[in-house]
Amino acid sequence: TQHLPLAVLARGGSLSEAWRELDAWRHSDADSGPIDPDDLHAALRRSPDRAAFAPDKVALDRVLGAPEWCTFPHPTQHRLARAARYEHPVLVVGGAGTGKTVIALHRAAHLAANGRGPVLLITSSQSLAEDLSARLDLLIEDEVIRKRVEVDNAERLAMRIVTDAEGRRPPLVGPGSRTLAQLTDEALRLLSLTTGDLLDDVEPERKPYRHIVVDEAQDISPAQWRLLRAAVPRAHDDLFIVGDPHQRVTDTRVALGTVGIPAVQHTLKVSYRLPQELLSFVVRLRGGGPTTGLVRGAAEMYGYRATHNGERPMIRAYDSPESELAGLRSTIEQWLADGVPAGEIAVGARTTRLVRQAKKALAGLDVRAATFQHLKGLEFERVALIGVAEGVVPEPPPEEPAARARALQRERSILFVACTRARAMLYISHSGRGSPFIPL
Structure with a gap:
């Protein structure tokens, strides 16, 4: 168990966090009796996050068919x-x-x-x-x-x-x-x-x-x-x-x-x-x-x-809203041609007006389109965000300084949430000047 608190300290955690990590392990439902290093079956029983036992073929089929998060949480x-x-x-x-x-x-x-x-x-x-x-x-x-x-x-x-x-x-x-x-x-x-x-x-x-x-x-x-x-x-x-x-x-x-x-x-x-x-x-x-x-x-x-590497986000600038929507359709068609299931693709926009425009541009492609807020809590293999432009993201904030700071932070968080719905690939587009939130 020594690696648990040491891992917390290695990533910059405090001593109290290290103790809590160790305490969580001590109070887990793992077998705390004597350990026989030659008993493979007992070792597997002590590792429910890495081993699953199936008493029959039906149970085995269920384990193999279930999403990984169901059977093997980290x-x-x-x-x-x-x-x-x-x-x-x-x-x-x-x-x-x-x-x-x-x-x-x-x-x-x-x-x-x-x-x-x-x-x-x-x-x-x-x-x-x-x-x-x-x-x-x-x-x-x-x-x-x-x-x-x-x-x-x-x-x-x-x-x-x-x-x-x-x-x-x-x-x-x-x-x-x-x-x-x-x-x-x-x-x-x-x-x-x-x-x-x-x-x-x-x-x-x-x-x-x-x-x-x-x-x-x-x-x-x-x-x-x-x-x-x-x-x-x-x-x-x-x-x-x-x-x-x-x-x-x-x-x-x-x-x-x-x-x-x-x-x-x-x-x-x-x-x-x-x-x-x-x-x-x-x-x-x-x-x-x-x-x-x-x-x-x-x-x-x-x-x-992160535990792995992948693709860098794609940032695309267009001359007009019409060309941006055409670029969106071309991108989604390419993703579908790559074999990505339609259910694993999402399109997001800051406003309902932009969502309606996206749905019209994507007619017949059967992919999900929603506002940034309605993507919250969900995840997809690939996500395309459109209209990430100045004056749209963020929306014009109030003038009062404290209210302005809160509004800008909220807008930044909303875009952050939308971006993090992607597991593998993120596409961001805008026409005109891009949002000041987009990292250079």
């Missing part, structure tokens, strides 16, 4: 997700491609199989919740265990609590309507009454969930965090949280300690999805300097590395 991912017990809330932060969502999915599956009650897997939007639910269906074969995990987004959770209490779905428009923020506050009040929080009479069995796993934590609002805190008892394995402050696409900033979640942070520094060329590009695009963290005062991107 060792660090496996240790964090399969730790037998955490005595405190856990926060896992890491850059794009470090496997945060894989860890969240495996942790939810582990808690469903070995935990002490219902599990809630929560994320920041409905589209991401649907994607997580589909991936969880692949990961958990046992239907009984799968039913122990609910997948939702924070806004729908609040809506559901209020609807159950009032007997009808509250309107969001028209007479008597309430905002989503108001519904979240009302859901917290109702949940606190139901579980006895206001009377300081908390009983764990009165909470709706025993374990909560949070994905895309950087875009959860303070009020939503308070709701999640109230929905689970303060006990071991209560909250397991993953996120990346550099991928924040909302103006939400919160220190978890201020909302009653004293999380201990684990940091991932290795990107398994992005090639080094793309990782270096997006770090320069986003800026490796500090941003507001979820536990500590600031989080930085310096020190991230």
Whole structure:
């Protein structure tokens, strides 16, 4: 086990991070008994992140046909997700491609199989919740265990609590309507009454969930965090949280300690999805300097590395929007001719107007086109981003200095998120002057 803390120190981690890495291994469900160096079977049993046992052909076919992330998470991912017990809330932060969502999915599956009650897997939007639910269906074969995990987004959770209490779905428009923020506050009040929080009479069995796993934590609002805190008892394995402050696409900033979640942070520094060329590009695009963290005062991107090399991002400048769209179609046609499945190609743009233009230009090619924000949380082999031009990315910011700085940082993060959806190849185009965010 000596290589675990030494690896943390070698990549610039602190002594406390090294101790936490070692602690996570010590509390894993690996066999801690005497080790016989000649017992290959026992060695394989101790390495579930690198070996899978199939009792019959049906199980073998399932293992061979499942995505690699289902069967063989990387060792660090496996240790964090399969730790037998955490005595405190856990926060896992890491850059794009470090496997945060894989860890969240495996942790939810582990808690469903070995935990002490219902599990809630929560994320920041409905589209991401649907994607997580589909991936969880692949990961958990046992239907009984799968039913122990609910997948939702924070806004729908609040809506559901209020609807159950009032007997009808509250309107969001028209007479008597309430905002989503108001519904979240009302859901917290109702949940606190139901579980006895206001009377300081908390009983764990009165909470709706025993374990909560949070994905895309950087875009959860303070009020939503308070709701999640109230929905689970303060006990071991209560909250397991993953996120990346550099991928924040909302103006939400919160220190978890201020909302009653004293999380201990684990940091991932290795990107398994992005090639080094793309990782270096997006770090320069986003800026490796500090941003507001979820536990500590600031989080930085310096020190991230990839496990493999690949293609450099392609930057294409065109004389007109028409020629840019023609270039997009030519590029996508070439990718399809190269044998890339249409489902592994995505086209992104900053505005819905540009998305409509892209769809029209790509008529008949059956590839996905969406705004940058709607690509969040997804991944594709190849991604093309169009309209990355001055005046579009970023959108014109407000004049007030503080608001201007926040708006520009948010715009930079949105472009960063879109770029990091690519696993193998990234294509960026613009007509006229390119965005000032594009690294030279």
